[in-house]
Amino acid sequence: MKVISTNIGKPVTFEWNGKKEQTGIFKYPIDSPLFLTKNDVAKDTIINRVNHGGENKACYLFAADQYPYWKHRYPHLKWNWGMFGENLTVQGMDESSMRIGDIYKVGTVLVQVSQPREPCYKLGVRFEDQAILKQFIDHGYSGTYVRILEEGEVCNEDEIVLVEQSVNPLTVKQSFEVILSRKKDPKLVKLAVDNLSLPEYKRERLKKYLQ
16 A cells, blocks of 8 residues: 555635535645644644544545546546545555554554544535435445554655554444444444444444444
8 A cells, every 4th residue: 555645625615504614625635745643634624623633533544446436426526636535545545454453654654543434414515415425335435544653744655554453353344334334233343342443432332232
């Protein structure tokens, strides 16, 4: 895997249900390195720090390999890297093999896979179509958030190297499925609840499905 685009965003104002709101989802590529801190990406825009940023969502990665699928579905959009609000566009990333808890070295940073991205209405704003939320869930490739174990810089073309694989086999794709599916697979629920790298509040919400 390697980084093919580093992306940040500026505040963009839009109207939602008759009220003006702002979002940082409109990312765009930059040529300079990104500095990843414990809680966010330096110089990036985070409007809502309740749902974005912080220890478990410090940086968002999305697979470049998924772009052709979405370009086909939304050919009218002006496409560039960062379309999904990701800070790092990654070539060769596969959520069906990447595990929650995996630790990677990228640039001078040490990161740990923490949780899948769950889409909200602002993704619909970005794509000019709220139907993308269901499409995104059905497609199953969410990208992933990471927590920053060691702060540092990431540049374009940096390799992403697996340092330590999680002993819990729950993948990012499986965690996305078990969190958002109405009918939950008990085996995946058990894996998710037992995976200490998944945020505690996520695991607590899933425990009721073990009954």
